[in-house]
Amino acid sequence: MSQRIYLSRRQVVRGLLATTAFGVTAKLGTGCTPTPETQATTAGSGDNPLVIGFIYVGPKDDYGYNQAHAEGAAGIAQLPGVRVVDEANVPETTAVEESMRNMIEEDGVTVLFPTSFGYYDPHILKIAQEYPEVQFFHCGGLYQEGVHPDNVGSYFGYIDEAQYIAGVVAGHTSQTGRLGFVAAKPIPQVLRNINSFTLGARSVDPEMTTQVIFTGDWALPVREAEATNSMADQGIDVVTCHVDSPKVVMETAQKRGIFCSGYHANQAELAPQGYLTGAEWDWTQVYTNYVEMIRAGKTLQNGGIPHLVRGGLQDGFLKLSPYGNAVSADAKQSADAAKAEFMDGDMIVYRGEMKDNTGKVVIPAGKNFQQQDQELEKMNWLVTGVVGNVSS
Amino acid sequence: MINRYNSRNIEAICIPLAALLFSLLLFGIFCAFAGADPFGVYASIYRSAFGSWRAFQNTLLRAAPLMLSSLCTALPARLGLIIIGNEGAIVVGGLGAVAAGLTLSTAPPTIVQVAMAIAAILCGGLWIGAVGALRHYRGVNETISSLLLNYIAIALLNHLVGGPMRDPSSLNKPSSYPIAQINMLGDIPGTRVHYGLIYGLVACVIAYFLIQRTTFGFAARVAGGNIRAARIAGLPVGKLTMMICFLAGSCAGLAGMVEVAAVHGRANESLNANYGYSGILVAFIARHNPLAATLVAILLGGILASGGSLQRSHDLPDATVLVFQGLVFLVVLFSESLYGRFFKEGSGVRGQRSAVTI
Amino acid sequence: MDQALGWWGVPLAIAAGTLRGSAPFLFVSLGECLTEKSGKINLGLEGTLLIGAMSAYAIAYLTGSPWLGVITAGVAGMMLGVIHGWLSQQPRVNDVAVGIAMIIFGSGIAFFLGKPFIQPSAPPLPALQFGAWSNLPQVQSALQISPLFLLGVAIAPLMQWFFRSTRWGLYIRAVGDSPDAAKAMGISIFKVRMLCIVAGSFLAGIGGAYLSLYYPGSWNERISGGQGLMAVALVIFARWRPMQCLYASLLFGGAQAIGPALQSVGIDSYYYLFNASPYILTLLIMILTCSPKRTLNGAPGALGQ
Incomplete structure (x- = not known):
């Protein structure tokens, strides 16, 4: 991190920031006067549920990649003692860094699954350094031993x-x-x-x-x-x-009367005549494995969970x-x-x-x-x- | 900004405030229909956008690129040109910055950073400057040509990072080679907001003085009012057009450089992150006033920052923040028609109340 | 079935792509042409297109009737049109700004309400078969044409005639060219513009229905891919003439097929640039055909003021 210092300018900027901040807070503050500050973070901290955050790059119901992950997330949300929070349509910019940060600070998330490939470098790597106690599991990334923080892991299936x-x-x-x-x-x-x-x-x-x-x-x-x-x-x-x-x-294959083979999820009903078979994810299985490992006290940091998790048909990933x-x-x-x-x-x-x-x-x-x-x-x-x- | 009459001052404060309140009211009703508790939603919006220093930094971080991007529309608007090529200028600015940063990678960091900024300014400036030149020399409509250039810039970006500029080790997200960590722009000390915010604020202040306080700005405003009259008065309309367009593009180009040098560290498809289109909206809401654009950018930053908590705490779908954004901006735009309506006969207080209860 | 067309496939694919893919451009640009003739710009038709696509799909799925979906799409578009028409005619409110806000608002509403309809399959619009004379399946498929597209093709000359030869067309042109003169004629500028914007939004909504119910024929949040915004730009390119809107839409519809068609015969480099070819082409045509000496022919005088 190169932090250059603008001594003379900094004062000016601080002043500017403070005024705009005040101005806008005052504006919206009046909009919210009747509402008390609520605490979302304290929910159920008595028996310590495992709070897991999921982030998707697109809408959750796209009949494809994001939906496959969202279904996996919904699958583990059923498990007792697990709470899932998620955000969809988060672009691969500073926005995802802020989403991760908010999930950690506001919702008490301790395990994060940011599912889009582009979240990995630099965004996850940066936030993982700031929150060494939180575990980040990334879909598809290539973890490099010794180069990347040890609270980062990656998983993917041999689809x-x-x-x-x-x-x-x-x-x-x-x-x-x-x-x-x-x-x-x-x-x-x-x-x-x-x-x-x-x-x-x-x-x-x-x-x-x-x-x-x-x-x-x-x-x-x-x-x-x-x-x-x-x-x-x-x-x-x-x-x-x-x-x-x-x-x-x-659907286009169906209209043209040719055969098709699906991907991400089962699309058989879209092409009843021509659908042959399809390669589907089974993320519920993968995420359940992770939850079980974490429940057993294993973490990335203590070496209980491998940094690279990969699997194919044999492992139930697909x-x-x-x-x-x-x-x-x-x-x-x-x-x-x-x-x-x-x-x-x-x-x-x-x-x-x-x-x-x-x-x-x-x-x-x-x-x-x-x-x-x-x-x-x-x-x-x-x-x-x-x-x-x-x-x- | 500077009002001689007290009543105008009251209007300038009350009308935007009333508009915000009213749009929050509408959004609350919308949320209630969607099954969420409106007051809980208000609390979440406030908490995640402005409620604490930590949250406010999130807002500022999102506002930073919007300030620079909005100038790309706001400056030419003074000349009567509607330019929507912000996205394209950001993209080529980012590409220029990466090219400069990689070429000079061994020079001292300050020089590399300056070179990246200059390259981005030149690339973005020439990109939109070309729009101005086409307008002047060929009479090509600037709105459509700048829109077309957006798509062309994005195609160029994808082509370059997927082929000629691709770092073979950028596996599943084709990217250029990264610029060295030491050459990156850091964060403003004591915050997690990068220097792009300062670039944005400074650029907006400079743009404001340029337009309002210099002969150049005066000439531009005259020409914007009536091109034919300006020609007769002997103003160099063509030169003005291209200069303003160049400046506009260079601001957006600089936004691209900030994205590269402060966030991504390389050029890839994330450069095309909709900051361009949001910037157009910011410029129009701010009525092309660069100082107002900073405030509007912060407002929009706050709205975007609250999107996450709407999903997490209230189970609302991700599109909710779009509805919120649309409502706020439609009501704010409507509120512009209210200026001068309340002080013809009534008092300020009455005026404000009637604005709220529309 | 086994016949591969090889290089002949490229012109065929472009022709087929033109017949399949140009209708959304056509409907939106005709709607925008009507709107702009009255002196207002509606950039928000991208949002209208999405609302149309969503509501058409939803209603077609719920009722089983795709044509009911098409009507609903038009009506949903009209509702956005009313908002735009009213708001953009308030004093000091800029129509371009309202348009951009309407893109956000319209797409927000469409995505919000459209979530439950991404999964199900709605009944598609039927197609007319014009290719029975050929024994090539490729030609038969290329000549499957949606009646909705034919409707759009018919509207273009009708609209041209409407502007040129009817009294209402004259009113609209008067309002668009010199509002003061129109006012002197006793025409309500507000009403004429409102009607034009609402009717234009109706057409854009229909364009959305074509996207979700015919081609590509499904509802998801990326369905429009910026076609609405592009179609608005086409109107300027087409010099505010409905017939030229038709030609420009055909050009853009066909150009969407260039990239994939070239790859399918083995030209597999530079596809990003090939895919951007419609934009490059339009820009070149504009550079070559525009002139600084005269203002654009047919540009409504009150536009952008």
Whole structure:
């Protein structure tokens, strides 16, 4: 922290601040004269409920990313002795720092789950230093031992496992051999889903290709619909996506009479004919695990809770939507076989030698990446069979 | 600001106050319909926006970028131009600041900070200055061109941080390389509010004196009143247009530099955080008076700061704060039509009361 | 089914995107054109669009009738229009400022009331099939056209005729160009402007219904993506002529399809810039066609005063 001192100017500024502060407080103060100051912080401090704060970057009911987390939060709010406070639509600016601060100071929150990726650096890292006794769990962040404060942890699920299985189903179902993926941005989490989906499909038929279209942002309904339409025009007959709210992609696929595979949550009822399966989060399970660890007296600071928590199908972080009507018995059989391998922990999706779609070797022969491997969280390539480009 | 008549003074205090009270009343009714206790809501708003020094810092922190951003609309308005390109100017200002900060990363911190500020001022200034130039030389409507430039600036930002300027280690949120910690703007000593607030206050004061107390400002106001008359009087309208637009853009550009150098430390999509559109509103509510803009920015900062507690303490959805904001500003705008209405025959007290009970 | 169109897909996708995506631009810009002809600006149509989208979806879901949803969207838009029309005509109140406040207020109300309707699926508006002559499924799908879009296309020349050839059109132009002359003719400026703003908001509300009930056909808080604000700007671009509003809306609707269509045939770099192409294109056209020598043709004289 570089704190420069403006000696002469500071006095002036203080004066200015004080006057404006007084002016505005006086204004609103009169607006609130009949209301007594209430204390929200003292609620139920007798038997010390565990107060947990959740922060979402978008609305809580977006049929996608934020909703999946909000449902997880609602799930643990049911547990006895747990109180959940949450805020939605908090942008990745100083606003999130203030939200965290207010939750800690006003609501007595001791455990925070700020769920958007962009909250991590610099916002969580900054507030975590100020409140070393509060635990911050961040979705998707890469905790660095020794660099980041030790009251920060991160969790994420290997949802690409479910995408791999969805790819297997898609590979069995597609007539044209061409799959489509509507993606928001070329970032590692998205690229990994695209790659796993493609690898799943190519495990059925090595000639399968996946066309990817990046829309450029997390929620652009019209462009997502356009992307799905142009894929249908190009003869693609199975689409899936990684955007904040997959509703539009599913509905457009249904209108065009092509198959689709869901993401974040179960979208089967949006496309009753064409819905194959989908990769869904199960955050309730993840958050319940955390609550149990904290109840048992474990913390990040005392080493009881690992700083990096990751999990896949095996750990109950994810689930698959039930297979739709269009899924053949063959497809179900190989999808279930792949799922069983994931459940046993035997499946290795990324095994050498693997080339990207420009022909470059990205995983050398003989090298296998386990799902837990940190390298995979830095993925910046698209595997052979994907039609697309990671640069913007 | 300076009134010769006592009655105008009373109006200037009572009318905004009555408008605030009335909008709070409306919002209270809205909350009651939504199933929340209005008095509890009032208490929460007060507590989380102005109730303590800690809460008030939250308000100031949110107000800081709005002050600089509002000048981007307020200054050209004096010339009769409606410019809504604040968001774009903030974005290019931030990009310029990052580029300067990364190029000069080894220089002493003060020099880097000054360079970042100058780069941001130049980028933002040229961005909106181009709007002025298009207006003057090609007759392109400034409102639409500045709006279009917003979208273009955001596309440029996304393209640059996703490609040419991307730090490969910024994994899931594409960003530029970070500027060194030592080159960051700190917080004002004793607070958690960054220096952007001081930049904003100083810029507003300078803008006020520039418009109200200098020949340049006088010329701009004359030209704003009647462009044809100003031309006949021999005022350099084109030069004035571009100068004012440059200054306007440079203020917004500086806001972008503050976001980069005091908050994010790098350029990424968070630069595009709606400060631009809020700034337009601040400018119009303040009737394009830069000093009033500081107060309005603080008011809006307070409203935004209270949004969280509405969700947490009263179970109201996140859109509630938008409704609150909309109500306050609609009523405040309406209240402007009340000036001069109460002192034609009645006394100040009567006037105030009737304003409240509308 | 298996036929891939390759490069031919790009013009087809743009044509299809034009037919699918331009209606919201069209309705909002026609509404704004009517409003501005009377001498007031209504920037708040972005909020109106959202209210329209939300209320149409909600009513269509609750009653099962999408057309009832469309009507409701128009009525909900009119309510916002009344607020804007009344407020922006108070002395010393700036219509641009009211518009921006109305964006916030309108979207706030739409998001607040719309929360329960994000999950359910409302019945969509039916489409007319014009592509039965072709055996290409792509062409058949591209030529599925919403009757609402055709309605908008029909309104544009009607409005042009209305302004040019009817007495009411003359009144509106008089109020917009020289309020003093209009007053001398015995026209109530307040009433004419109020009617124009309310009718314009009705159209914008319908545009919202198109978004949520036809294309992309669902309700969520990001559904408009700034289309309302852009459509307001289009009116200036279209020089306040309804027919040009139609052409400009078609241009913008089609341009939304450029980015995805190019990626689907393998042009996969610079998509941020391709996606911004409608804005760049509009700016270029304005730079080339405007002139400092004359004021914009057709600009209502009282606008912005």
